[in-house]
Amino acid sequence: MLGRIAFFVSVVYVVLNTMLLRWAAEQLPFTFFDDEEHFNATLGNLLKPRYVGSPGHSEVRDFIEKELQSLDFTVQRFDFKEGANFSNLAGYWNKEAEHILMLTCHYDSRKPKEWDKDILLSATEGAVSCAILLNLAKTLGLFLAEKLSKKGGMGLALIFFDGHYPVTSDNEDEDELIGSSRFIEDDIIPLKKIALALTFSYIGAPNQTYYNYFEVSEDLHDLVTDIELDLRKSGQLTDCHVLFHKIKEFDNDLLDDHVLFHELGVPVMHVAPHEFPKVLYTAADNQENLHYPTIRNMIKIMRIFVYDFLEHWDSYISGNNNFVPYSDSDDN
Ligand SMILES: *[C@@H]1O[C@H](CO)[C@@H](O)[C@H](O)[C@H]1NC(C)=O
Ligand SMILES: *[C@@H]1O[C@H](CO)[C@@H](O)[C@H](O)[C@H]1NC(C)=O
Numbered sequence: 001m002l003g004r005i006a007f008f009v010s011v012v013y014v015v016l017n018t019m020l021l022r023w024a025a026e027q028l029p030f031t032f033f034d035d036e037e038h039f040n041a042t043l044g045n046l047l048k049p050r051y052v053g054s055p056g057h058s059e060v061r062d063f064i065e066k067e068l069q070s071l072d073f074t075v076q077r078f079d080f081k082e083g084a085n086f087s088n089l090a091g092y093w094n095k096e097a098e099h100i101l102m103l104t105c106h107y108d109s110r111k112p113k114e115w116d117k118d119i120l121l122s123a124t125e126g127a128v129s130c131a132i133l134l135n136l137a138k139t140l141g142l143f144l145a146e147k148l149s150k151k152g153g154m155g156l157a158l159i160f161f162d163g164h165y166p167v168t169s170d171n172e173d174e175d176e177l178i179g180s181s182r183f184i185e186d187d188i189i190p191l192k193k194i195a196l197a198l199t200f201s202y203i204g205a206p207n208q209t210y211y212n213y214f215e216v217s218e219d220l221h222d223l224v225t226d227i228e229l230d231l232r233k234s235g236q237l238t239d240c241h242v243l244f245h246k247i248k249e250f251d252n253d254l255l256d257d258h259v260l261f262h263e264l265g266v267p268v269m270h271v272a273p274h275e276f277p278k279v280l281y282t283a284a285d286n287q288e289n290l291h292y293p294t295i296r297n298m299i300k301i302m303r304i305f306v307y308d309f310l311e312h313w314d315s316y317i318s319g320n321n322n323f324v325p326y327s328d329s330d331d332n
């Protein structure tokens with residue numbers, strides 16, 4: 001009799017344990033691993049003069065395309081002529097999903113003067129932001145393959161815009177956003193599908209702080225600052241000043257591709273410092289002057305944010321907070 005009871009108890013114990021373990025495994029958030037070697041190698045491939053028409057421009061374009069393919073993204077390249085040959089690049093997971101989280105950067109560099117055309121590596125100008133996008137793609141890889149690809153509703157798009165700068169260098173201070181204008185004109189991703197256009201710009205200089213530039217994504221910006229705080233508390237960040245602050249600067253946003261989407265009513269968020277890097281458009285905008293703690297922490301923070309958005313997008317876009325999804329005013 002006692003033997004039977006003991007047997008019964010141990011069976012119950014094993015069954016309960018198995019159930020508990022399963023439950024724990026399902027609840028456990030994904031564990032992500034850094035891959036700074038990948039970041040460094042990627043940045044190495046981007047850090048070259050890459051103004052429109054230069055050999056570096058097509059090398060970088062081809063590199064990004066190959067890299068996205070090797071990370072199992074569905075890749076599209078859109079070539080177009082507008083006084084020069086431009087190419088936008090797009091990499092997708094769940095391309096056909098009803099909603100798309102779009103991460104963007106621009107990969108071309110500003111056309112230099114004749115004398116400095118071989119020395120401007122334009123690191124914070126865009127290379128670091130694009131390397132961060134590719135590193136997010138790499139280190140989120142397992143999650144994208146195992147989880148995101150099994151859900152239909154939300155997709156991820158990484159967009160590498162060309163043509164941030166005009167073809168000539170006469171108008172030094174003019175950003176033309178040729179690539180993103182064309183992307184919108186050609187309806188590459190219908191605006192209604194874009195749950196959020198998140199643009200990365202001018203990242204990598206020392207002392208940068210990141211503010212909230214758009215009311216529409218205020219909750220998401222606050223979430224990013226909370227993620228940074230949590231990671232810092234649990235000792236997961238490199239020792240460094242605080243990057244994200246819940247400070248609103250709605251009229252002090254640096255111009256980049258997201259602005260065009262914002263003007264058309266797409267929810268946008270801009271991960272950008274509140275002032276330009278001091279080294280911008282100089283030969284000192286190189287790897288030596290990058291601030292690695294900022295870059296390391298930025299990747300860790302934004303990886304959790306992207307993961308969280310892809311996992312919980314339905315609560316973000318169902319109106320449980322301020323976040324207002326895209327609505328075409330013509331529909332009303
Ligand atoms: C990446 O490059 C930075 C700057 O050169 C260096 O400090 C860091 O150790 C490198 N990381 C790895 C993993 O090689
Ligand atoms: C654009 O590319 C074509 C080849 O595809 C080349 O013949 C042409 O010269 C290029 N145009 C410019 C402005 O570089």
Ligand SMILES: *[C@@H]1O[C@H](CO)[C@@H](O)[C@H](O)[C@H]1NC(C)=O
Pocket residue numbers: 206207
């Ligand atoms: C960054 O801030 C510290 C402290 O405020 C200052 O000493 C340092 O010169 C700043 N560095 C740059 C590159 O601005």
